[in-house]
Amino acid sequence: MSYKNITFPQNSIFLVTGGAGFIGSNLCEAILNLGYKVRCLDDLSTGKQSNIDLFINNPNYEFVKGDVKDLDTCIKACKDVDYVLHQAAWGSVPRSIEMPLFYSLNNIEGTLNMLEAARQNHVKKFVYASSSSVYGDEPNLPKKEGIEGNLLSPYAVSKRCDEEWAKQYTKHYGLDTYGMRYFNVFGRRQDPNGAYAAVIPKFIKQLLHGEKCKINGDGKQSRDFTYIENVIEANLKACLAPSSAAGQAFNIAYGGREFLIDIYYGLTKSLGIEAEPEFGQDRPGDIKHSNADISKAKQLLGYNPDWSFERGIAAAIEWYKANL
Numbered sequence: 001m002s003y004k005n006i007t008f009p010q011n012s013i014f015l016v017t018g019g020a021g022f023i024g025s026n027l028c029e030a031i032l033n034l035g036y037k038v039r040c041l042d043d044l045s046t047g048k049q050s051n052i053d054l055f056i057n058n059p060n061y062e063f064v065k066g067d068v069k070d071l072d073t074c075i076k077a078c079k080d081v082d083y084v085l086h087q088a089a090w091g092s093v094p095r096s097i098e099m100p101l102f103y104s105l106n107n108i109e110g111t112l113n114m115l116e117a118a119r120q121n122h123v124k125k126f127v128y129a130s131s132s133s134v135y136g137d138e139p140n141l142p143k144k145e146g147i148e149g150n151l152l153s154p155y156a157v158s159k160r161c162d163e164e165w166a167k168q169y170t171k172h173y174g175l176d177t178y179g180m181r182y183f184n185v186f187g188r189r190q191d192p193n194g195a196y197a198a199v200i201p202k203f204i205k206q207l208l209h210g211e212k213c214k215i216n217g218d219g220k221q222s223r224d225f226t227y228i229e230n231v232i233e234a235n236l237k238a239c240l241a242p243s244s245a246a247g248q249a250f251n252i253a254y255g256g257r258e259f260l261i262d263i264y265y266g267l268t269k270s271l272g273i274e275a276e277p278e279f280g281q282d283r284p285g286d287i288k289h290s291n292a293d294i295s296k297a298k299q300l301l302g303y304n305p306d307w308s309f310e311r312g313i314a315a316a317i318e319w320y321k322a323n324l
């Protein structure tokens, strides 16, 4: 079910950290479209000024340039806020293996600062980005909350620690926290550039520009690719979830399973391009298969995603064709 008829109390204020990034800017846009106020806190480390420029003339939008590693910044940003949607973090498994200390500071300390700031400001709900990487090497499919394996990267450690800290804030301070374990999100405004870009926007851009795409491994790895609209729905529904569901993390995915090689040929077909990929090494820290059991989010948050992979990829291709 779409989120477009969800209502919040009048004059509700949302804080979106990481709001200049891919998921955060889509959350800001959805909240503005629903008619509520949104404050975006972002240090622009991986986010883009263009994702702020989109909304800066909207009187319901406020941008604060700041770093979640700084507690005072977080406390000020949470003033008068009803709902926090905390997205600020650095992604990418391989980059986290190159810079573990930074991932600990940015992703764990940053989240802890935001939890503390939300507590001090009596925020109603704290919804935060976790990740499917917390399943580590757990081989069983579909992945189910409560059955996690050994963590495979500093990034996964950072997200697991965020979940543990959030649980503590629910348990000891009564802050309603909800962890969103996103599974490979894709859609409009996801950055196609750079060494750590996600595979779908990267392939679309490379194909449109006549460049060769490189698949790490044999292409037979599979993921539960999740369209951005489903992620927006999950975040907004978590803001209205009962306190009895707080202190937990939820799989946020579509519940499907796409193989990378099929995605590649699906993209070439949709774009009308004939090109073969190049195959490289498997990436360290990556798992072979991942797909989600979403029944917990359905049951406790009322999450009911209506954007299948096929519907989402068609929309994403259209967006990149118009915007690249």
Ligand code: NAD
Binding pocket: 017, 018, 019, 020, 021, 022, 023, 024, 041, 042, 043, 044, 045, 046, 047, 048, 066, 067, 068, 069, 086, 087, 088, 089, 090, 091, 106, 110, 129, 130, 131, 132, 181, 182, 183, 184, 185, 186
């Ligand atoms: P993104 O890089 O597009 O956005 C992250 C935003 O956070 C950027 O705008 C960046 O500038 C900001 N940021 C980073 N560190 C900050 C700091 N210290 N202070 C303030 N702002 C900071 O990434 P995204 O794909 O939109 O991811 C959003 C969240 O979702 C992240 O927490 C990420 O780990 C998580 N996640 C994403 C996916 C996915 O498939 N995109 C999957 C699992 C989890």
